[in-house]
Amino acid sequence: MDIQWDDLRVFLAVARTESLSGAGRQLRLDPATVGRRMQRLETAVGAPLFAKSPQGYALTVDGQRLLDHAERAEQAVTGAAEEVGGQAGQLTGQVRIGAPDGCANYLLPQICTRLSEANPGLEIQVLALPRVVNLSKREADMAITVSAPVSGRLTVQKITDYHLHLAAHRSYLRGGPPIRTLDDLTQHPIIGYIPDMIYDKELDYLSEAGIEQVTLGSNSVMVQLHMIRQKGGIGIVHDFALPFAPGMRKVLADSFSLTRSFYLIRHPDDRRVERLNRVAEAVATELRAEVARLEAEAAA
Known part of the structure; x- marks a missing residue:
């Protein structure tokens, strides 16, 4: 079975966005190329991975099985890149943080600016949505919420x-x-x-x-x-x-x-990715301090 990592990367994007066009936007590929990659992967595994419907591309049973392996491969590749490419303890790569718009507008701009200045190789994206961010579909690497989820495979940390x-x-x-x-x-x-x-x-x-x-x-x-x-x-x-x-x-x-209260929500598998652990710790620490600073200013 000849499975290439690049095809698994495309597979993960289709699984998370449930569409060829969504995966293409995420990976900066045209939908036709995404479709060809999926055909090549399905040929390699010998089974259909998606069922197409008016609602989009849904994983088949075989696709769901492959998803677990693909996510583990993604974590291994990410971890290896961080270990080999890290410089002087600085954070690098892209991190996307989902947050409600109050937090995204009044707290995260200054927090992310400080993190960026301390880690020039780190690219931070803030996703401000009037709804709960879907970490299972990898809309973000981590999310700040105003309530702790009561279901799903997620890790929850109260911030402040x-x-x-x-x-x-x-x-x-x-x-x-x-x-x-x-x-x-x-x-x-x-x-x-x-x-x-x-x-x-x-x-x-x-x-x-x-x-x-x-x-x-x-x-x-x-x-x-x-x-x-x-x-x-x-x-x-x-x-x-x-x-x-x-x-x-x-x-x-x-x-x-x-x-x-603010909570930091993460996908449990990401606990093995040291870069994300360090970003999560920095965001939680900075958010706690920034809320205290601004509330004290408002009281004065």
């Missing part, structure tokens, strides 16, 4: 707690009705998530304040923050985002606040 408060622009507060209790919020427009697009129960902030209706909504916390800065009303804001928004003020800070 963070805090949120009601907030509004000071100009809005000067011109609006006074706010002394949560009941007074009924006299103000509320800014928050689009209710039917809340993909994680931990993001359902407003329900904890007893608020059912959103006047201005978005699936992005960054858009919500800009709506609040434009004096559109009152919303719930991450404390670590407040230093980036001059003019914002906490509302009912003494009587209402929320605590949430």
Whole structure:
């Protein structure tokens, strides 16, 4: 059986994206070339590896068996490249980090910049999505989430707690009705998530304040923050985002606040890849410190 690593690499991309075009984009190959590589691999193993349907390319039973071996081969090749090519302990290669947009906008830019400066050979990509990142399909090498997964073969590490408060622009507060209790919020427009697009129960902030209706909504916390800065009303804001928004003020800070947590999620097989272990440790350490620094600045 003559199986080439390059064909296994293409096989993994098709399995993870479930399409020839998706694999082609990932590997910078045209879909026709991806298709020929898969035909060559299927000839080499003597069995069909994918079943094509309107939904895409799904692994057959034989394809699923090959997937386990291909992933182990990928880890071996990656580990060997790191061991041979590492320079002076620096991190190299490409790492993709998935994160919710609050973390991706207000925390990861400075963290990734520091990592890049310390490791010039490291290419860092931040995937900011309004949904949970799928590590099984290798959308990212690791993901930061706001809740720990309850199923699947994943490793979970709690990074840190963070805090949120009601907030509004000071100009809005000067011109609006006074706010002394949560009941007074009924006299103000509320800014928050689009209710039917809340993909994680931990993001359902407003329900904890007893608020059912959103006047201005978005699936992005960054858009919500800009709506609040434009004096559109009152919303719930991450404390670590407040230093980036001059003019914002906490509302009912003494009587209402929320605590949430960040978790680092990884594919269990990646624990054998030292480069990813070191990046994960650095990201967790830096994220913990950055949340503490920005929250202290917001409190001051």
